Amino acid sequence: MAPDPLVRVTGLRKTFGTRRVLDGVALDVRAGEAVALLGPNGAGKTTLLKILATLVRPTRGAAAIGGQDCARRPEDVRRLIGLVAHGAHVYEDLTALENLRFWAALWGLRLPASDLAAALADVELERHAGERVRTFSEGMRRRLSLARFVFARPRVLLLDEPFAGLDQRARKWLEEYLQAFKAGGGAIVMATHSFGRELAIADRLAILVAGRIALDTPRAALTSDDVQRLYALHTENGS
Amino acid sequence: MTYARRAWAVVWKDLLVERRSKETLNALFFFSLLLLFVFQFTLGPDRERLAAVLPGLLWLGFILSGLLGLGRTFLVERENDCWEGLLLAPGDKSAIYVGKLAGNLLLMLVVEAVLVAMFVVFFNVDVGGVWPGLALVIVLGTIGFAAVGTLFAAMTAQVRARELLFPVLLLPVQVPILLATVKATEAVLLGEPLAAVADWLKLLVAADLIYVVVGVLTFEFVLEG
Incomplete structure (x- = not known):
């Protein structure tokens, strides 16, 4: 069945x-x-x-x-669920790593920095971890949005x-x-x-x-x- | 612990965004400075007139700058649909309210401290002996103001006429707080002991408790729309 x-x-x-x-x-x-x-x-x-x-x-x-x-x-x-819609749910004045840290904390997850870095590596943003989202292209924002789901599963x-x-x-x-x-x-x-x-x-x-x-x-x-x-x-x- | 960590995440995020953008703090400082100039030109050096209106002016400054600051609280959540992200985060949504409230409270208290310092300089007011009492009244008044302001800012964040609607909704609810804070501030500045304004302080504490509890209990419905 x-x-x-x-x-x-x-x-x-x-x-x-x-x-x-x-x-x-x-x-x-x-x-x-x-x-x-x-x-x-x-x-x-x-x-x-x-x-x-x-x-x-x-x-x-x-x-x-x-x-x-x-x-x-x-x-x-x-x-x-994980939703990726027109807005990427990311804060412009935070870095990629800070955005991930915020969403992980809001979901009640206590993740070490290595896990957050691994999530960024999964979406190929590890080199941009310390850069503010304001400087990101549309594709990078989309990837950062998806990075949240690496730990939210x-x-x-x-x-x-x-x-x-x-x-x-x-x-x-x-x-x-x-x-x-x-x-x-x-x-x-x-x-x-x-x-x-x-x-x-x-x-x-x-x-x-x-x-x-x-x-x-x-x-x-x-x-x-x-x-x-x-x-x-x-x-x-x-x- | 998870609740506190989630609330702290919101405070940390809001303060970090504000530190980077400085949008709200800059606007509030310049606005406060402008208000002081207007008050100074209007009142002149007449100390008797000044003593009579100072508590009202002080709170007028706090309220107007607070309206500006609180009204912007949820604008950052509109960008990139972060509001949706907050809504979809599993867990008790009131932690988001508590975090937003704490962030607003910190910002407002910083602005108010600067505003008091500027009042002291501009109007040559001596607060040396009364500052603990004055600080207590200001903190209690600000908690109530920020508690309702944060909730109403969330209510009106998605509304087109939010700049109009926000103060129209907020100010009538603030009447008990305003009445108590102005009366208590007046007495404290005249050098009366805190015991003389105990009734006003009790009213402030009760209003703070009620407003914070109402905010915690209703925020989820506000966020869900």
Whole structure:
């Protein structure tokens, strides 16, 4: 029997005022699996990620991570997730090492300096440990944001446009990082507008259109052209 | 211990950010200096008038500079969505409030110490014999002011009209604190013993306790929005 999915979304609906942003979304993501959420602006990708991250409560339906309901047990869910969204959750006037030290302490972890240095080395920022984040590129900020998860060890990564603003080297690094995260038994839900090679980390594609999942399909057999064709087909029909 | 360590992490982070950026301290010092110049020009050298209005002026300076400082408390959390990071950190969120409150209290007390020193110089006020009593009143008044100010700064941090809303919400709640601090400061500056203002001090202690406890109990709901 297959193990229970790490992420389970059933009949999820979210309305803001009279606007229905999500409407009956269902999605399962298993350990070691990555799902890419594709869809036009306003399709509900970010809202779905925010519900999974316990930042927004659903109007109807349920979202659960590791068997814990996101709306009813947000504290338990927060111990299982790592969110990388548009803001990198880093303080501009602190150094990379100070940022890590702060987040570790806030999570109640007492880590020696060697562990923090190792976390920075894991994201290839060890040479910049003493530099202020204000001087960092977008890619370095993204890596610093991910460094927090080296010691927090989330089981699910929620990523909103993780490749946006990254150069080729940073993209390659992130792809490898996410592949390693999956290989370690983690699950990934990633919202993206990209049809490029970044989709290679996804095992499944889910196309969201007007708050509904219009297509949920394995990615392995699909070429980039296939993805673009399917995307055009579903978004043009749905919008 | 974890709670105290989490609160200390927030204090350490806020003070480090402030030491590097100096945004709040610089603004508060220049603002205080400006206030003193205005007071000095308005009142002139008349010592009788000065003695009557000094406690009020002192607290007006504290309140106005405090409004400026407290209003900025959570702005640093808006940058790079750090607010989300605080929210997603597992554990009791009131530790974040306690840390923010302690950081604000330290900053405000530094500014207030400088402001008192400038009052002494500008208005030729002798606080030599009354400074322990004056310090006690200032510390008690500042705790209450910072406790509510920190909570309301969090409430209004994500609101568009926060610059307007923050003082409008904060000042009415501060009336008991203001009344007690101005009365107690007046008596202390006139050389009366602390026992003479014991009722005002008790009111300050009670208000401080209530405001801090309310802040600790409600901060999680404020942060969650």
